[in-house]
Amino acid sequence: xxxxxxxxxxxxxxxxxxxxxxxxxxxxxxxxxxxxxxxxxxxxxxxxxxxxxxxxxxxxxxxxxxxxxxxxxxxxxxxxxxxxxxxxxxxxxxxxxxxxxxxxxxxxxxxxxxxxxxxxxxxxxxxxxxxxxxxxxxxxxxxxxxxxxxxxxxxxxxxxxxxxxxxxxxxxxxxxxxxxxxxxxxxxxxxxxxxxxxxxxxxxxxxxxxxxxxxxxxxxxxxxxxxxxxxxxxxxxxxxxxxxxxxxxxxxxxxxxxxxxxxxxxxxxxxxxxxxxxxxxxxxxxxxxxxxxxxxxxxxxxxxxxxxxxxxxxxxxxxxxxxxxxxxxxxxxxxxxxxxxxxxxxxxxxxxxxxxxxxxxxxxxx
Numbered sequence: 001x002x003x004x005x006x007x008x009x010x011x012x013x014x015x016x017x018x019x020x021x022x023x024x025x026x027x028x029x030x031x032x033x034x035x036x037x038x039x040x041x042x043x044x045x046x047x048x049x050x051x052x053x054x055x056x057x058x059x060x061x062x063x064x065x066x067x068x069x070x071x072x073x074x075x076x077x078x079x080x081x082x083x084x085x086x087x088x089x090x091x092x093x094x095x096x097x098x099x100x101x102x103x104x105x106x107x108x109x110x111x112x113x114x115x116x117x118x119x120x121x122x123x124x125x126x127x128x129x130x131x132x133x134x135x136x137x138x139x140x141x142x143x144x145x146x147x148x149x150x151x152x153x154x155x156x157x158x159x160x161x162x163x164x165x166x167x168x169x170x171x172x173x174x175x176x177x178x179x180x181x182x183x184x185x186x187x188x189x190x191x192x193x194x195x196x197x198x199x200x201x202x203x204x205x206x207x208x209x210x211x212x213x214x215x216x217x218x219x220x221x222x223x224x225x226x227x228x229x230x231x232x233x234x235x236x237x238x239x240x241x242x243x244x245x246x247x248x249x250x251x252x253x254x255x256x257x258x259x260x261x262x263x264x265x266x267x268x269x270x271x272x273x274x275x276x277x278x279x280x281x282x283x284x285x286x287x288x289x290x291x292x293x294x295x296x297x298x299x300x301x302x303x304x305x306x307x308x309x310x311x312x313x314x315x316x317x318x319x320x321x322x323x324x325x326x327x328x329x330x331x332x333x334x335x336x337x338x339x340x341x342x343x344x345x346x347x348x349x350x351x352x353x354x355x356x357x358x359x360x361x362x363x364x365x366x
Contacts, residue, residue, distance in 0.1 A: 002151050002273055003304045006083040011068055011075040012045070013038040016332035020324065025300035027318050028308040028335075029356060030326030031364025035333025036308035039326075040276045042080070043155050043306075050152035055105060063104035070331055072100050077109065084151060094148055113145065154273040158183050160259040161282060163252035169259065170247040172231040175224060181266070185259035189234040189247075192262060193222040202267050209261045209295070213288040214254050216240060234258075253283030257292075264295040271303045281311035293317030312353030320352060325362045336362065 001024070008019040014035040028036040045067070048057035058064055068075040081095035093114040098106040158181075163169070168186035177187040178194040195203040210217050218239035225231045234247040247255070260280055280296075281289050293314055299305055309315060315323070320340040327334045338361060340347075346355055355361045 001302070001304075002084065002147065004082055004084050004151070004274070006081075007042075008081045009039075009042055010079040012042050012078055012080070013067060013069065014328070014331065014333040015039070015042070016069050016075075018333065018335045020335045021337060022304070022306070023322065024304050025297065025318070025322045026304075026306045026324055027315065027322045028306065028324050028326055029310075029315055029363045031328070032310075034326040034328050034364055035335075036326050037278055038333060039335070040157055040278055040306065040308060043274065043276055044157050046080075046082075046152050047155045047157075049108075050149055058105055064100040064106050065104055067106075068100065076100075078106070082148070084148060113148075151273050155276070156180075156183065156272040156274070157276040157278070158185075158259075158263060159278060160185055160256045160280070161278075163255045163283070165248065167255075169234065169255060170250075172225055172228065172233055175230055175232045180270075181259070181263055185262070188259055188262060189220075189222060189232045192220055192234075193232060195262075195266075196220070196222060199267055202265065206261050206265045209265060209291060210254075210258055212291050213257045213261075213284070217254070251283075253285065253288070256280070256283050257288055260292060261295065264299045268302045271299060274304045274306070275299065276306050278308045279310060280307060281309055281314045286313050289313045290317060312356065315356065316351050316353045318352070320347065323352065323361075327362050327364060 003024060004022045006019065006021050008017075009015045010017045014033075015038055020039070028039065030036050045054075045057060048054050058067065061067055065072050068078060077097050077099045079095070079097045081093060083093050093112075095112045095114075097109045097111075099109045101107050160169075162184060168184060169188050171186075173187045173190045175190050175193065178190040181187065181191050192203065192206070195206070207217075207219055216238055218237045221235040221237055221244050222232060223235070225233055234250075235244050236247075236250070237244055250258075260277075263275070277296075280292060284292060289311060290313075294317075296305055296307060297318075307314075320338040320343050323338045325336045325338060327336075343355070343361070346360060350358070350360075352361070356363050
């Protein structure tokens with residue numbers, strides 16, 4: 001299981017400097033604007049760097065100046081280091097520095113791999129690999145770069161927040177777009193159709209989980225749109241009726257639950273290596289949040305998960321060791337993982353969410 005074990009970031013958005021230890025399961029809590037989403041966004045930054053889409057990402061973000069902590073007058077460059085490992089091969093460190101250019105873009109100034117991973121047969125020194133100005137990890141040929149590229153290439157951030165009448169998930173989807181679930185679940189019908197045909201056990205687990213959240217739900221009706229063969233709609237049936245309903249007749253919360261269940265219950269070999277989810281609890285009732293937490297915990301046995309939440313109910317489904325508290329000290333975000341042994345006495349009388357409300361653990365509540 002290839003995972004990040006630490007990320008250190010300097011100069012990105014509200015993150016002046018932070019070193020964050022990561023586990024397979026990581027739950028971020030904090031007030032609005034504390035910086036939770038900025039940490040998720042940073043992994044999106046790295047993904048786009050790896051995929052050679054950084055220019056587009058920076059442009060969509062308002063330029064390099066908008067991504068630097070308090071702008072280029074305060075922060076000259078963005079620096080980061082990542083510690084990652086795969087199974088028994090642990091502790092490889094990668095670092096990168098990017099500088100802002102005159103046209104408000106980023107250029108890679110330097111990259112380094114600190115080789116602590118055991119050498120494969122036939123491999124030899126050097127123990128340090130350096131990529132020079134203007135290059136990036138996508139050009140690295142060493143084994144370390146291959147591992148890191150594999151991890152970043154399979155890093156996915158999901159936002160199922162848009163469930164408006166015009167949301168893409170409520171529209172027709174190309175039936176062939178079925179391999180990877182998109183960040184906004186626009187191809188949910190296509191992915192479910194593939195699972196129903198090729199991996200029915202997985203499909204039925206998803207359907208049964210949705211029934212736990214929406215007991216009236218019977219099943220999906222996934223067939224090509226009549227007269228529009230390449231496309232498919234997220235049609236479904238109510239258990240109390242033979243009528244077929246369309247995606248426009250699903251509530252916002254049910255539609256989000258369908259996307260989350262499909263994402264987290266995919267076959268293990270289809271799960272992204274790193275799943276990032278911002279506020280998955282939106283629109284879900286308390287029992288649905290309990291089901292969601294179990295799905296997140298199950299997925300974290302097979303991939304790394306980072307979840308940002310504002311939900312007290314969701315927080316209470318996890319252990320203190322899973323929680324990272326995000327605060328703002330002046331303009332800068334801080335990140336602190338809870339230490340369960342320091343909370344033992346408190347947790348004998350209070351839940352994690354009550355300690356959050358009382359501001360015992362920080363996170364800007366109360």
